[in-house]
């Protein structure tokens with residue numbers, strides 16, 4: 001064995017011994033009752049677990065999905081009742097002239113292009129982690145070439161403000177929703193969360 005090789009062998013052996021020592025120390029600390037404070041009359045309170053949001057669980061900050069709209073001018077219509085007070089709106093209505101550009105609020109993927117009776121022409125975009133779905137409805141038209149599976153970057157054109165679906169014909173707007181997806185990540189279901197605080201922070 002050459003000296004260099006012998007030395008690295010010795011170092012590796014030392015590492016193994018060191019690791020074993022650390023592992024043994026950790027184990028004995030965890031299990032050693034003698035390391036607890038001794039007086040048995042004193043009571044100890046087990047600290048409550050600190051509740052933190054699991055990393056990456058918060059929705060990502062969003063960009064205004066309608067071009068040229070100042071976020072401070074929109075109203076939070078998430079909790080308004082609709083359909084004759086039968087359901088919560090669960091979305092924001094962002095008013096803009098017909099044909100105004102609708103742009104991706106975040107990076108993501110076009111999950112579904114769908115036409116429905118209430119939503120009209122719609123886009124379902126999944127965020128890069130596939131935990132949230134961004135829903136854009138009442139579009140007048142899709143951006144040319146928009147297709148399912150397309151990678152989107154924040155600000156990419158996806159369509160135009162309109163009144164398709166059940167939107168009043170004289171009130172073009174984007175109906176915009178953010179949905180926390182269920183673990184099975186189906187585009188048509190999940191829990192709506194209020195997009196307003198993600199778009200605009202009150203000062």
Ligand SMILES: [Zn+2]
Nearest residue numbers: 091092093175
């Ligand atoms: Zn709406």
